[in-house]
Amino acid sequence: MSDNQQQKEDKTTFLHAFKQQIMKAWQPVPTLNSTIIVFAILSTIFLVFGIVLVVFTNKIIDYKVRYDTKCSTINYPKPDTVFNPAICTATFTVTEDMEAPVFVYYELTNFYQNHRRYVKSKSVVQLQGDSVSYSDVSNCEPIIYYSDLRKYRFVDKSLKDGDYAWPCGLIAASLFNDTYALYDPNGNKVDISSNNIAWPSDKSTKYKNRDMSIQWTSVEDERFMVWMRTAALPDFRKLWGRIDQKVTAGVYTIQIQNNYPVDSFDGTKSFVLSTANAFGGRNSFLGISYLVMGIICFIILMVFVFKKFRQNKPKQEKEK
Incomplete structure (x- = not known):
C-alpha cells in the first residue's frame, strides 16, 4: 500500500470515528487516594489564602x-x-x-x-x-x-x-x-x-x-x-x-x-x-469565604480519610 493510500485510509477512519462520536478520549477515574490528595491541596490553598486575607483586612484602619x-x-x-x-x-x-x-x-x-x-x-x-x-x-x-x-x-x-x-x-x-x-x-x-x-x-x-x-x-x-x-x-x-x-x-x-x-x-x-492594603480596602467577606470553603474541603477530606482507614482495617486483620 502506497503512502497516499495509507493517508487516505487514515483520514477516512478518522472522519468515520468523528462522525460516530467514537474517538479515543482520556477520562480520569478518581480513586480514593487521588481524591484525598485533591481535597488536601484545595483545603490548604483556601485556608492559607483566607488567613492571609483576614490578617491583611484586620490591619486596615477604618x-x-x-x-x-x-x-x-x-x-x-x-x-x-x-x-x-x-x-x-x-x-x-x-x-x-x-x-x-x-x-x-x-x-x-x-x-x-x-x-x-x-x-x-x-x-x-x-x-x-x-x-x-x-x-x-x-x-x-x-x-x-x-x-x-x-x-x-x-x-x-x-x-x-x-x-x-x-x-x-x-x-x-x-x-x-x-x-x-x-x-x-x-x-x-x-x-x-x-x-x-x-x-x-x-x-x-x-x-x-x-x-x-x-x-x-x-x-x-x-x-x-x-x-x-x-x-x-x-x-x-x-x-x-x-x-x-x-x-x-x-x-x-x-x-x-x-x-x-x-x-x-x-x-x-x-x-x-x-x-x-495590597488587596484593596476593607473587605472581610472575601477572607471569610475562603476560610469557609477551606473548612468544607477539610471536612470532606476527613470523610475520605476515614473511609480509607475503614477499608484498610479489614486487610490488616486478614494479614494477622
Whole structure:
C-alpha cells in the first residue's frame, strides 16, 4: 500500500470515528487516594489564602461617621428659586496615625444600583463625547431631555427643556453630590484630591466632554466616573477622594454640604476614612469565604480519610 493510500485510509477512519462520536478520549477515574490528595491541596490553598486575607483586612484602619441623622432633612425649593444646600458638621476621633495614602469614601445603604432598568439607563455614545441622535439616547429613558432631568435634580436654567440631557439616564441623574471638607485637630483644612480615583481605562477611553455649554455636569470628573460604575449590592462604598499625606491621631471635623436625599429610599449615608492594603480596602467577606470553603474541603477530606482507614482495617486483620 502506497503512502497516499495509507493517508487516505487514515483520514477516512478518522472522519468515520468523528462522525460516530467514537474517538479515543482520556477520562480520569478518581480513586480514593487521588481524591484525598485533591481535597488536601484545595483545603490548604483556601485556608492559607483566607488567613492571609483576614490578617491583611484586620490591619486596615477604618473610621465611619454616619451623618444623615446629624444633618437636617433636605427640603428642595421650587424650580424657579435658588437651591441653598444645608451645611452641617460632625466630629470623630482618629485613635492611631494613618499612613498615606488615606482614602475618603461615601457609603450608601439600601440603594439598588443593580436594577436592570437602572444599569442600562445611559448612553455610551454620549458619554464618549460624540454627537447623538434619539436612537443613541433612547436607552436613557426616563431621563432623555432636560425637562425629564429637572424632575430629579436642579440644573442650570440656561439649559433648554427640549434639549437632550447631557449626560442623560438614571445613573447620571442620581449622581451623588454631597461634598466634604475635613479639618485636622489644629483647625487646618486637609487636602482631599479627586485625582487618580477612577479606573485608568475609564479616564482614557470611556468619558469625554462634548461641550460644557450644553452639559449639566462634566463627564470627565473622576467622581462622576466612579459613580457610573454601578454597585452589585444595595449597601456599597464609593471612592470620593484621597489624602496624600499622613493623618495623625486626634479629633477631626467634617464639614458636609448636605445635597443628597436618602429618605425616599429609606437609606443611610456615611463618611468613611480608611487605609488600604495590597488587596484593596476593607473587605472581610472575601477572607471569610475562603476560610469557609477551606473548612468544607477539610471536612470532606476527613470523610475520605476515614473511609480509607475503614477499608484498610479489614486487610490488616486478614494479614494477622
